[in-house]
Amino acid sequence: MLAELNELLGAAPERPDAGKFTLLRDTQTDGSFLVHHFLSFYLRAGCKVCFVALLQSFSHYNIVAQKLGVNLAAAKEQGQLVFLEGLQSCLDLLFGEEEQPGQPNPLQFLSGSSPDLRALFDFVRVSLSAAGSWKGPVLLVDDLSVLLSLGAAPVAVLDFIHYCRVCVCCQLKGNIVVLVHSNEDSEDEENELVVNSLCHHSDLILWAEGLATGFCKDVHGQIKIIKRLSLRRAAEQDVVQIYQYKIQDRNVSFFARGLSAAVL
Amino acid sequence: MAAAGGARGRTSFQRRPGAGPRPPALPGTRPALRRGQLLLSSGLPSLDCVLGGGVAVGTLLLIEEDKYGLYSNLLFKYFLAEGIVCGHELFVASAKEHPDNILKELPAPLLDDSHGKELGNEAAAVKSEDLQDSMKIAWRYQNLPKMEVSPTMHTKFGHYYDISKKMSPELCQSVKFHSFYLHEELPFEPKMKTWNMNSGYARLLQSIQRIISQEGFDGSDPQQKQRNVLRIGIQSLGSILWGDDVCCSDTPEDPQSLTKFLYVLRGLLRKSLSACIITMPAHLIQNKAIMERVTNLSDMVVGLESFIGSERETNPLYKDYHGLVHVHQIPRLNSLICDVSDTKDLAFRLKRKQFTIEWVQDNYLRQERNIYPPGFSYLLKQKDSAWGEGSLQHSTFLMSFLAKAAAFASRLVRHSEPREQTGSGRIRQTAELRMWRHGHRQEAPGLLVISA
Secondary structure (H helix, E strand, C coil): CCHHHHHHHCCCCCCCCCCCEEEEEEECCCCHHHHHHHHHHHHHCCEEEEEEECCCCHHHHHHHHHHCCCCHHHHHHHCCEEEEEHHHHHHHHHHCCCCCCCCCCCCHHHHCCCCCCHHHHHHHHHHHHCCCCCEEEEEEEECCHHHHHCCCCHHHHHHHHHHHHHHHHHHCCCEEEEEEECCCCCCCHHHHHHHHHHHHHCCEEEEEECCCCCCCCCCCEEEEEEECHHHCCCCCCCEEEEEEEEECCCCEEEECCCCCCCCC | CEECCCCCCCCCEECCCCCCCCCCCCCCEEEEHHHCEEEECCCCHHHHHHCCCCEECCCEEEEECCCCCHHHHHHHHHHHHHHHHHCCEEEEEECCCCHHHHHHCCEEECCCHHHHHHHHHHHHHHHHHHHHCCCCCCHHHCCCCCCCCCCCCCCCCCCCEEEEEECCHHHHHCCCEEEEEHHHCCCCCCCCCCCCCCHHHHHHHHHHHHHHHHCCCCCCCCCCCCCCCEEEEECCCCCHHHCCHHHCCCCCCCCHHHHHHHHHHHHHHHCCCEEEEEEECHHHCCCHHHHHHHHHHCCEEEEEEECCCCHHHHCHHHCCCCEEEEEEECCCCCCCCCCCCCCCCEEEEECCCCEEEEECCCHHHHHHHCCCCCCCCCEEECCCCCCCCCCEEECHHHHHHHCCCHHHHHHHHHHCCCCCCCCCCCHHHHHHHHCCHHHCCCCCCCCCCCCC
16 A cells, blocks of 8 residues: 555545546556555455456565555455456466366456456456455456457457446445556557546546656656546536656655655 | 465565575576566576566566567577576477577587686776776766676676587587477367467467476476476567468458467466567567557567668767667566666677677767767767657757867768759769759769769
């Protein structure tokens, strides 16, 4: 959990939100520190988290989470964290034995039998419905752009997100946090379609961008926090805040633009 | 060193707190303590510097090939040669050359101490020379670290190779070698389910998975005492020889095969003690969306751009180098930060015996060393140029100011529009000026027209 980011967002682990859809977007830089932040934030807040980790292995998230003060292995044992390791399920699907009829592989769309992400949605629904003694459910996806690379159609990805929103945000009053990659002048039209559509439907957008002037040792990038108040109430304007950040070993420090520690 | 839990072998090793320093259990590896990773050398110590110490076990290094594949092939061979010298197992896959032929062409390692001392003396001489004269113009760069790692033959991490000699067959046979030559393999038979992927790639993945599980690289055999690392090399992935038309057409038939392959490969690498190098002819892939996705699915991406046939071949700034190195991506694994080196303007050069990657000496250092010949316009490159693009400034005013006065006139003649000749000029000068007919330089100045 990054304390400075909590202050900027006005969030606290004691009172997590309900029914919010947060979009994490990165352009020309790696925005995965935001995923680590939200993972440790919701685990600290006592929510039941379903983490669809498509890009990296469990040990990667575990090691970083330990630096941020949360133990993923313990959370998994207690049932607070349901971890879907995309890489492992993919290998099980392609190299493993014939699947059991009761537990279909969540990444079934890879073998081409069904073109949609229904199996993945069923997995999410089943794991978050049984809330138990934990507070509101949270779905965390890292990252959605990989699904397009694996052969899912953009419409299927949007359908999946829509179904998850209805189930998690509206019915179960939980939160969703999704990471996508995007690029200003990207030629990947399918990806841009998904990202733009998600931008229109999110309550909060955290957009991590690399500096336009290039690599800098002291300022690793710029983050735009867009609070989409116009989504709920038509008369209001979106609030946009821009900060710059520097990533350290166990922490990320945020500061106003142009006021990094190296300059002051 | 203890593996971080689980019956399946994890690739990220964590040191138990309180344990004293222990030598690494695996030959040719070095632990990166802060990230809990095990690093391998890529075969080129200067590339190891660029990659933040080396190639981590469980990751993928993607090399975007240069136009004729000459230099990327060298990097490929260095990686494999390093594997042989360290005693790792090799798996080489190719659709272009038979892997046995690739193995015969590996460079010989420089293992004798005398050559090492010679290189060491050279490095020392250069260092002392620098210390003596402090810089006058480029004084901000006085304390910059040197790009090259001084060659110490006594470390077991990172070796030097002599490309003019081939590795001896005895040394090549000393490690276990698995090969995959696409045209000799049996056709793909999916067991029970469809894979929905190019059959060449599917076959390769099956082969890799079979080797990893049979030889115990994924830790499935707890009895195995002597563990080793598997180095996988895949040559020219994505080219037409693999049966994929990603490189020939703008709208390929199956654009997701390549990305699916990389995803499954990542899964295999992460759960085994292996590292992979892939060379890909990225300059042939016209659909840039695919390249973006490929970059996102690889851990380290290094692009080589050679100067052969380009206008930079004659640019005096690059006269010592054979091409540029672009580092497109460095991973952040097991940590929030990544160890990316500060220097961004990298170039490579191929000397008679060695291939090195260096920081391009920028304009200020060249001024310092007074190696700007007068009479040319210069392109100045900033030290930390923008990611992916060079910030080039054409600054003839500055350079001509510094150069000798006679250079000013010669600059006008060579690079700007010639003035209208009213009468018949001298023949020698006319010949030069005629080269600039129609505002651009003519290709065949031999066909001279003497103006009346």
